[in-house]
Amino acid sequence: MSTWKEFTKGILKENPVLILVIGLCPALAVSSSANDGLGMGIASLFVLVMSSLVVSALRKVIPSAIRIPIFIIIISTFVTIIDYVMHAFQPELYANLGVFVPLIVVNCLVLGRAEAFASKNSVWLSVVDALGMGVGFALALTVLGAIREMLGNGTLTLFNIEMLNFGPSFKPALIMIMPPGAFLTLGFLMALQKRMSEK
Amino acid sequence: MITNDLSWYFILISALLVNNIVLIRFLALCSFFGVSSKVETSVGMGFAVMFVMVMACSMSWAIYEFILAPYNLEFLRTAAFILSIAALVQLEELYIRKMLPELYKQMGIFLPLITTNCAILGAAFLAIDYKLNFFNTIIYAIGVSGGYMIAIILFAGIRERIELAPVPHYFKGYPIAFITASLMSLAFLGFSHLFGL
Numbered sequence: 001m002s003t004w005k006e007f008t009k010g011i012l013k014e015n016p017v018l019i020l021v022i023g024l025c026p027a028l029a030v031s032s033s034a035n036d037g038l039g040m041g042i043a044s045l046f047v048l049v050m051s052s053l054v055v056s057a058l059r060k061v062i063p064s065a066i067r068i069p070i071f072i073i074i075i076s077t078f079v080t081i082i083d084y085v086m087h088a089f090q091p092e093l094y095a096n097l098g099v100f101v102p103l104i105v106v107n108c109l110v111l112g113r114a115e116a117f118a119s120k121n122s123v124w125l126s127v128v129d130a131l132g133m134g135v136g137f138a139l140a141l142t143v144l145g146a147i148r149e150m151l152g153n154g155t156l157t158l159f160n161i162e163m164l165n166f167g168p169s170f171k172p173a174l175i176m177i178m179p180p181g182a183f184l185t186l187g188f189l190m191a192l193q194k195r196m197s198e199k
Numbered sequence: 200m201i202t203n204d205l206s207w208y209f210i211l212i213s214a215l216l217v218n219n220i221v222l223i224r225f226l227a228l229c230s231f232f233g234v235s236s237k238v239e240t241s242v243g244m245g246f247a248v249m250f251v252m253v254m255a256c257s258m259s260w261a262i263y264e265f266i267l268a269p270y271n272l273e274f275l276r277t278a279a280f281i282l283s284i285a286a287l288v289q290l291e292e293l294y295i296r297k298m299l300p301e302l303y304k305q306m307g308i309f310l311p312l313i314t315t316n317c318a319i320l321g322a323a324f325l326a327i328d329y330k331l332n333f334f335n336t337i338i339y340a341i342g343v344s345g346g347y348m349i350a351i352i353l354f355a356g357i358r359e360r361i362e363l364a365p366v367p368h369y370f371k372g373y374p375i376a377f378i379t380a381s382l383m384s385l386a387f388l389g390f391s392h393l394f395g396l
Contacts, residue, residue, distance in 0.1 A: 184378060194369045
């Protein structure tokens with residue numbers, strides 16, 4: 001039961017983007033379409049789960065005085081892996097995400113989970129926690145991207161497949177896929193979340 | 200797109216206004232929302248970021264140019280840059296605490312935060328991606344951090360006023376801050392294509 005709780009807390013109750021307000025830079029920058037948001041979410045999920053796994057496995061060996069540099073080396077190893085894998089297999093997505101792929105290394109979410117959870121808990125619980133947080137992050141990015149893409153472009157694309165197209169009669173609000181739309185959408189999503197949680 | 204062909208003041212304006220690091224490029228948002236509740240602290244944060252960014256960009260340029268590129272070690276750049284920036288921030292903290300205690304009192308608390316400020320690492324990566332030479336890298340770093348300072352000081356000023364304004368209950372705190380940032384970003388979009396940049 002507690003395992004299930006560790007998993008679901010990241011998705012709703014402690015959602016990294018909407019509640020904890022961390023990992024904002026990639027969340028806003030790459031969410032101009034649902035597909036990019038999902039791609040970034042999956043890349044971050046991979047880094048988060050793998051680094052939590054390694055950090056918690058090594059937690060008894062790492063001296064606490066130099067733990068932060070060690071966490072950073074572990075994280076940057078997996079960031080480099082996903083950087084090169086994405087470059088090779090998803091060149092179009094990689095071009096869209098740009099500098100934000102190597103910047104996963106300074107995403108406060110990854111280092112935050114390593115420091116606050118994985119360095120104190122067992123491997124199994126750390127992986128479950130990272131999975132929950134990563135899925136919550138990916139979900140927030142995809143929802144943000146989907147809203148912006150539908151309002152700003154009149155389409156919805158997931159896994160490179162066009163799911164929805166409002167057709168030529170729909171007049172898209174271009175502002176939604178430009179930078180101001182990112183701040184605006186997240187502001188309204190947060191207000192909506194606050195309203196739902198207080199009811 | 201910034202290249203070495205542009206003269207230095209175009210690079211400066213492009214980094215400062217047209218491609219503002221916070222409002223247009225979406226970097227350094229954590230500290231932008233976290234440390235912007237008072238104008239005074241945001242001025243301190245702005246200067247601390249400028250100081251570290253110029254040092255970090257020139258150092259990472261040297262590391263890339265003299266160590267990574269000649270030995271085909273480009274794949275190590277993520278690890279090399281973040282570690283050297285973390286070490287640099289530590290050294291600077293020690294140095295300022297010893298030599299300039301007055302300054303340390305003013306910006307000491309911000310220095311450790313800067314290691315995880317993604318604008319520093321982001322600017323280092325972008326300067327490499329644009330293939331800038333050493334002089335232009337420094338100009339670019341000054342422009343980027345100046346843009347950060349403009350954005351965070353303006354934002355802090357607005358937030359101080361919002362504290363006193365009647366905001367709908369569900370929009371208090373972060374939601375209204377994001378909507379404010381959205382309007383500021385809209386204003387900065389007005390600079391796009393300035394001088395064809």
